[in-house]
Amino acid sequence: MDFFQTLQTLLLASTPHEKIKGFNAFYTYYCNSNETVRHSHKQPIRFTAPSYASYCHMVPPQQVPRRKNLQSTEGQIALVHAVAHIEYSAIDLALDAAYRFQNLPQRFYDDWLEVADEEIRHFQMLETILHDLGSYYGDLSVHNALFEAQERTAHSLLHRMAVVPRYLEANGLDATPQIIEKLQRLPRHDRLTQIIEALRVIVDEEIDHVRKGDYWFGYACTLEEVSKACYFDIVKLYYPNTFQKPRHINVNGRKASGFTCNELKQLTQRHICD
Ligand SMILES: [Fe+2]
Ligand SMILES: [Fe+2]
Numbered sequence: 001m002d003f004f005q006t007l008q009t010l011l012l013a014s015t016p017h018e019k020i021k022g023f024n025a026f027y028t029y030y031c032n033s034n035e036t037v038r039h040s041h042k043q044p045i046r047f048t049a050p051s052y053a054s055y056c057h058m059v060p061p062q063q064v065p066r067r068k069n070l071q072s073t074e075g076q077i078a079l080v081h082a083v084a085h086i087e088y089s090a091i092d093l094a095l096d097a098a099y100r101f102q103n104l105p106q107r108f109y110d111d112w113l114e115v116a117d118e119e120i121r122h123f124q125m126l127e128t129i130l131h132d133l134g135s136y137y138g139d140l141s142v143h144n145a146l147f148e149a150q151e152r153t154a155h156s157l158l159h160r161m162a163v164v165p166r167y168l169e170a171n172g173l174d175a176t177p178q179i180i181e182k183l184q185r186l187p188r189h190d191r192l193t194q195i196i197e198a199l200r201v202i203v204d205e206e207i208d209h210v211r212k213g214d215y216w217f218g219y220a221c222t223l224e225e226v227s228k229a230c231y232f233d234i235v236k237l238y239y240p241n242t243f244q245k246p247r248h249i250n251v252n253g254r255k256a257s258g259f260t261c262n263e264l265k266q267l268t269q270r271h272i273c274d
Contacts, residue, residue, distance in 0.1 A: 007099035089146035165213020214258030
């Protein structure tokens with residue numbers, strides 16, 4: 001099996017069905033064979049559009065449908081669709097890490113394929129809820145912010161690990177519990193319970209994705225002979241004003257995924273742990 005060529009095909013697959021079916025066959029083979037990744041001399045290609053470009057209607061982030069009333073079916077569809085889109089984009093982000101950054105230890109490829117497998121499960125959980133709500137993935141407009149982060153960091157393992165798992169996915173660790181709390185304040189309803197359960201599974205499992213990102217960010221720092229303190233400078237290159245706003249963070253989730261108290265202090269401008 002040509003590992004990198006297969007990943008390229010999976011990254012280009014333009015529908016969820018094609019991507020997930022292809023990944024499942026590939027991942028079963030990968031887990032059951034004892035083959036190690038054979039590195040090729042072929043340069044990874046750059047993607048000019050996200051794989052869902054022909055499947056979903058793309059709009060600027062401000063134009064994505066809002067989830068105003070979470071008690072209404074419409075509001076629930078907007079919420080679940082938005083999270084499903086993050087998970088779907090995260091499948092490509094994980095596959096792209098394994099595809100693009102070559103000549104790394106086997107564990108790197110094991111890690112990101114495991115993440116892709118979990119992102120698929122997250123996506124499918126939400127897709128099931130969307131179907132129950134009478135909707136489907138691709139029903140609403142989406143933005144391509146995660147794809148942009150993927151492409152902008154395609155040149156550097158250090159930047160990719162800082163920006164994608166350690167910044168964007170870590171932000172999810174902060175945001176998802178807040179959404180859960182908001183849903184818990186609403187009158188109880190089976191559908192809301194189903195959404196809350198799915199979000200709980202996601203936030204729990206995302207801790208491990210950020211932890212893997214933390215490990216490989218540290219590895220990239222060693223390769224490039226820089227200190228992990230460069231994290232803030234790298235993130236600011238891509239999101240210049242992001243650390244200026246006050247933020248509510250998930251201290252336990254962030255600590256479990258490798259952030260130090262010193263970093264959390266820098267993030268929040270407050271002393272929140274020792
Ligand atoms: Fe996920
Ligand atoms: Fe993730």
